[in-house]
Amino acid sequence: MAMRVKEVADLVGISVRTLHYYDEIGLLTPEETTESGYRLYTDDDLEKLQQILFFKELGFPLKKIKEMINSPSFDRYKALVLQRKMLLEKRRRLDKMIATIDKTIKHMKGEIQMTNKEKFEGFDFSRNPYEQEARELWGDEAVDKANAKIGSKSQDEQEAMAKAMDSIFKKLAALRHGSPESEEAQAAIKEWYDFLNKNFGCYSPEAFKGLGQMYVDDDRFTKNIDRFGEGLAKFMRDAMAIFADSKK
Template identity: 70%
Template sequence: MNMRVKEVADLVGISVRTLHHYDEIELLTPKTTEAGYRLYTKEDLEKLQQILFFKELDFPLKKIKEIIESPSFDRQDALETQRKMLVEKRRRLEQMIRTLEKTIQYSKGEIEMTNKEKFEGFDFSHNPHEQEARKRWGDKAVDKSKEQIVGMTNDEQKAMGEKMNEIYRNLAAIRTSSPESHEAQAAIKVWYEFLNSNPSYHYTLEAFKGLGQMYVDDKRFTNSIDRFGEGLAKFMCMAMTAFADNNKK
């Protein structure tokens, strides 16, 4: 039985305006009666479910539309992939909740915490916005980067993540200094060298500069990086720009 827009909105828990917007951008276009009522079929509801799964994984609507409308799109394969991604997201959230609970106890003076324990769960070794990277730099660079990670053992991947977090913490500690200072440039050089430690792909100075700009242009990246210290994303962007400009031949 077909459902009207208000019925779908109530069923799913989203606004009628959201469904109208999906129709306007041709992401989810139900059939319309002569009287102008939108009617959603069983297939429309399944498509809406796919859209909301992708949204939960932080995919932008434009990218969702591109994926779903691709001739190679396979719903079953997408469901399996989405399940794996959500399970990984749950694992990270559970770790962060444990860290948060320990931090609450620590702030009350009930327990002690090492600096390392304070950042457990903040794992940036797996980029949550891979699709954005693909759009900006193409599949080749992302695939080569992933090939290296796939070839690593779990211990090697963990060590890489810990090294990355250590660099973020070191940069956060000096984020109030000038991004062009010797100290800041030395620290950002470590980040540049870390990114280029992958033998399968090399960040040019221009790509490094562009990456820094994305840290402030994309709020998702800004929020993730600023977890190590407010204003860190902006500081890194400025430091990376100065590094790229100063090292051009």
Template identity: 70%
Template sequence: MKVKEVAKLTGISVRTLHHYDEIGLLSPERQYESGYREYTDENLETLQQILFFRELGFPLKKIKDVLNSPAFDRREALLMQKKMLLEKRSRLDQMIRLVEKSIQHAEGEIKMTNEEKFEGFDFSHNPYEKEARERWGNKAVDRSNAKLAGMSEEEQEAMTKKMNDIYKQLAGLRQELPASEKAQSAIKEWYDFLNNNFGNYSLEAFKGLGQMYVADERFTKNIDQFGEGLAQFMCDAMAVFADKNK
């Protein structure tokens, strides 16, 4: 399909599609001597992925990082997007109910208590823990929480220092190939650290955690404090490590 046909099919402007091409997010695969470029079915599947991620609020740079990752799996991405969209729908339904009640309260039809005015908001949960429980089960998270609770302040500080040291070591290697001996040696240290301190991580869970480093901007922001692009580098190195050690 030519760019105008794709624009008509999807409702996306030609200008937007050209922008995706310019930034390397989505480029038509076929180009002819006439200068015309055509989108393949695979291109359209990639575009669908982009639009799902956009709906979920992912910035274009983050979408590009996710799609270009060697660890990217389309089926797994679709399952994750479905879960996130269902959660978004649930939150929106809850907020709509709160708005409707607030309208009735403003019009004098009902009387809301102060507690009811804020029952649709929830900032108390830990999104990292929720994601971890859903991916790897409650037992792993509970073991991690129990271990942290049983540590003294000095032990927790020592563990944090060790974790930061590994991040710094990996940040210094992020220009290496993820499959290089140095990178794989450092990522093994990270794998061992997680298993020694936060329960038993299977190779599959370890690979999935790496994918979260680039799929979730909260992780990316924290990890990239040690060096721009570290989250992506760790994601790629963790995927290589998991696949090599199966």
């Protein structure tokens, strides 16, 4: 059952203003609304909010969180596994610091003697290694690699890529009024999947599915794709999801 912003704020323990701010910056923008225009948070929105708050707790800035969770390759399961590792690492450091505080109190009471090295056990200002792992999975590195791959191609190769893309989009546009499950639609979407993997890097079926959702969620993608035919972005999203699910 969808929830209003005040209900979500009470459930999670954050302010309504925080949720409004996440909406304003495009970090968490629920699509469902009431007849009066109030935002409604679905289970999917709550799952996304959970991801945001886990990353926030781990010290990621909101701009980086937005970049990661909106990445076509974002995988919620992988994110949870990584977040668990990061939280365990954080707990390990906190336990060390608490032990250092306890020792320091005893040292002040004259019960024990501490070395200077012992006074700073638990302090570690080096970068968390798992933060780099997160950036590599869902950050700007994948984009950098894709851009570098395109930039390494000659002008003729880039023109050939553009023609191939147009051909695939036109083929899909001609099929968009039919079922995305049809043999023809799935054959055409497989062409798109193979094209992306050949020219832009390695897309897992799950990342491919996420990319399809972005075609609808991001107005820039929708506008560009729908130049080939109104409703093409939604058709591609559905076809890509069906294709990805068939590979599981």
